[in-house]
Amino acid sequence: MPSAPATARPLRSPVEQPGGHRSSLFLVLIAVCTAVTAANIYLAAPLLPLIARDYGSTASAVAWIASVAQGGYAVGLLFFAPLGDGANRRRLVGALTVVTTVALIGAAAAPGTAALAVAVFVAAAATVIPQLLVPLVAERAPADRRARHVAAVIAGLFTGIVAARVLGGLAGQAFGWRWVFAGSAVLTLLLGLATSRALPSERRPGAPSFLAGIAALPGLLRRSPDLWRACARQAGMYGAWSAVWTSLALLLTGPAYGLSTATAGLFGLFGLTASAVAPLAGGMVDRFGAAKVVRTAFLVAAVSVPLFWLGGHALVALFAAAVAIHAALVASHVANQTLALTTTATPAAANTAYVVSGFAGGALASALAGPAFGHLGWHGVCAVAGVWLLLGWAATAVRR
Known part of the structure; x- marks a missing residue:
């Protein structure tokens, strides 16, 4: 593995201070910042009925605005997240x-759907701050507690997603x-700005260009089988x-x-x-390594699929499946992202490849789940979930 480029040693950050109190406060600040910024990506989804009513339209006619946010986030990941390997992260954040x-x-003042979509796209593209902070946390955490520090930031991210979907709708x-x-x-x-101010002052050799960061991703995946497996899983x-x-x-x-939309939306609380x-x-x-945690997570997710199938007509099974799939998702995410961040000398680029891969897998599965529900009902959706798990497990089991 190539060694990391030599850089001037930055000033000591709160993460590196001998006292654990400042380190803990710094980690909490990053987790809260991650929650707030991650919520921006999903903010439009629960507000679509209100937006449609304000513009004299229907919810289905403005539903594409939520997809615009997802597209903006994907663009931001590709163009901005790799800059974390060379740019001064304090200034970038x-x-x-x-x-x-x-x-x-601009979104709050948008006079119509076109202006709102542009504002949502830009906000989602620029809100990749969590994916700049996670590599920094992994880089500066003690080796024996690295995954726990990464997990704290991931917990903030999922909390922000839940808050956007549940609290955002209620506040709206x-x-x-x-x-x-x-x-x-x-x-x-x-x-x-508070997080930016708390980040260490860095003198780095300079960030790669936008296109150079994107062009480097395929080669990075080829050179690192561990990263490739984490992405596929x-x-x-x-x-x-x-x-x-x-x-x-x-x-x-x-x-x-036959639940109302508001009641169905409360299922988002299972994200907690x-x-x-x-x-x-x-x-x-x-304690046990990333591979064992990923295997356990896939086992739990495999159990959740038949529970979801039963949940088509038994609410208690749906409750159990929702808890199981969220537990499996976050356990796998913590293990795989920790592995992705520590397997190369360019953690920001590796993290970009990892997050984009997961995002692409989720987007494609969601695109197939809609037609599956239309043709086969809920059982068709469960079949799509099962196939995706099998594909992820095959990537886990096969060595390159």
Whole structure:
């Protein structure tokens, strides 16, 4: 493996201080910043009915705005996340925070769907701050506690996703959707700048160009079989989760259960399982290694698939499956991301490859789950989830 490029030693950061108190506060700040910024990616989804009503449209006619946010995040991952290997992360996080804040304010004031879509796209593309912070945490954490530190940031990320889907909808109902975007802009600005200020001052040789960062990803995957396996595993796991989770509202609001959209949305609270499991998974990775945790996670996910199948007509099975799939997802994520961050000399680029792979697996599975539900019902969705798990496990079992 090539050695990391020589750089001037940065000033000691709170993570490196001898006292554990400052280190803990620094980690909490990063986790909270991750939660707030990650929420921006999913902020539009629960607000779509309110947005449609304001613009005199229907929810189905503006549903594409939520997809625009996903596309913007993917673009941001490819163009901005690899810069973490060479850029001064303090300045980069500060700049992205300002851009995200301006875009969220633009979304709050958008006069129509086109302007809103542009603002949401820019905000999602610039809110890749969590994927700049995770490599930094892994780089500076003690080796015997590295996975636990990564898990703390991942717990913040999942908490932000849950907050966006549950609290965002409730706040929008109470105050209006524009105030939700405005409030998120204020939180992003405050926490983003505070985190930027707390990051270590770095003198680095210079960030690679946008295109150079993207062009380096295929070669990085070829040179690192461990990174390739981590990417393939998480693509399978995230795809299985995405298939059932994006289709769950169709089951809950359909003839089988007949729940309201608001009640079905409360199922998002099961995402808090991830926040609770993440620290436990981090400790298990530090103690037993990433491979054992991933195998256990896939076993739990495999059990969740028949539970989801039973959940087509038994609500208690659906509850158990939701807890199991979230636990499996976050345990696998903590293990695979820790492995991805420590297997090459360019952790930011490796993290980009890892996150983009998982995102692509989830997006493709979600795209197949919709037609599967239309033709085969809920059992078709469960079949898609099962196939994705098998693909991920095959990548785990086969050595390159």
